Structures are given as structure tokens and as C-alpha cells.
Amino acid sequence: MMSEQRAQLEQLKAHINDELMLLKEQTDPVMLDQQSFGRVSRMDAMQQHELAKSNYRYYQTQLKEVELAIKRMDDEEYGYCEECGEEIPAARLAVKPEVRLCVSCQQNHE
Incomplete structure (x- = not known):
């Protein structure tokens, strides 16, 4: 299960990096010819x-969140809520593998 989540996080990280590369060009200052x-x-x-x-x-x-999740995996802290320390359900991690909080703690933050 953990190897599947790591692969999912690595794939998400690659996708985010691709998106950032595409968006980088679009974030350069807008230079328009006023006449045309x-x-x-x-x-x-x-x-x-x-x-x-x-x-x-x-x-x-989002990239920072994914990188932090990978670090938590390396530190063997992945899958546990950063607030209460309870285990985050596998279904929640499957939907959003970079999640840091359980549902209860997430609701308290919102």
C-alpha cells in the first residue's frame, strides 16, 4: 500500500512540475504592442x-505539500494526522495522498 501511495505522490509531483513549466512562460510580464x-x-x-x-x-x-508528504514517508510519519496523531484512513489518503490532517482536524482548521 505504501509503495502505491509513494508512486501516486511521485506521479503527482511530476504532473505538478509539468504544469509549472507550462505556466512559467505564461507568468512572464505581458508585453503588448499598443498599436496592434x-x-x-x-x-x-x-x-x-x-x-x-x-x-x-x-x-x-501543491508541490510543497507533495514534497512534504514524501518526506513524511521517508521519516515513517506518513499517514498520521499532524494535529492529533491518529492514523488517517486509507480512503482519504487514496483520494488526496498529500493530506496532512484527519477529517476532524481538517474541519477544525476550516
Whole structure:
């Protein structure tokens, strides 16, 4: 089971890194030729740029969570809630392998 979760985390990490590489280009500053773009096109480009930056930040955060989960595996602390120390159900880990909290503790944080 643990090897399956590690493989799932490694696959998720690779996917996130791929997404970050794609988004990196889209987060570069928007340089528009004022003569060839209309006002709506400029606004659309700026909006797309902000969306890409937001997605980039999201994936960076998710990557950190996945890397921490892999570290917890290496430290033999994976699968236990960081708050209460209880074992996190396998079904929860199967859905979200990078999860750090059990359902009860997660609800207390939200």
C-alpha cells in the first residue's frame, strides 16, 4: 500500500512540475504592442496573465505539500494526522495522498 501511495505522490509531483513549466512562460510580464492590440485584447491578455500567476502559485503550494508528504514517508510519519496523531484512513489518503490532517482536524482548521 505504501509503495502505491509513494508512486501516486511521485506521479503527482511530476504532473505538478509539468504544469509549472507550462505556466512559467505564461507568468512572464505581458508585453503588448499598443498599436496592434485593442483595449479589450489588452485587458484579456492581462486577465489571462493574472490567472496564470494564480495557477502558478497554486501549483507551487501543491508541490510543497507533495514534497512534504514524501518526506513524511521517508521519516515513517506518513499517514498520521499532524494535529492529533491518529492514523488517517486509507480512503482519504487514496483520494488526496498529500493530506496532512484527519477529517476532524481538517474541519477544525476550516
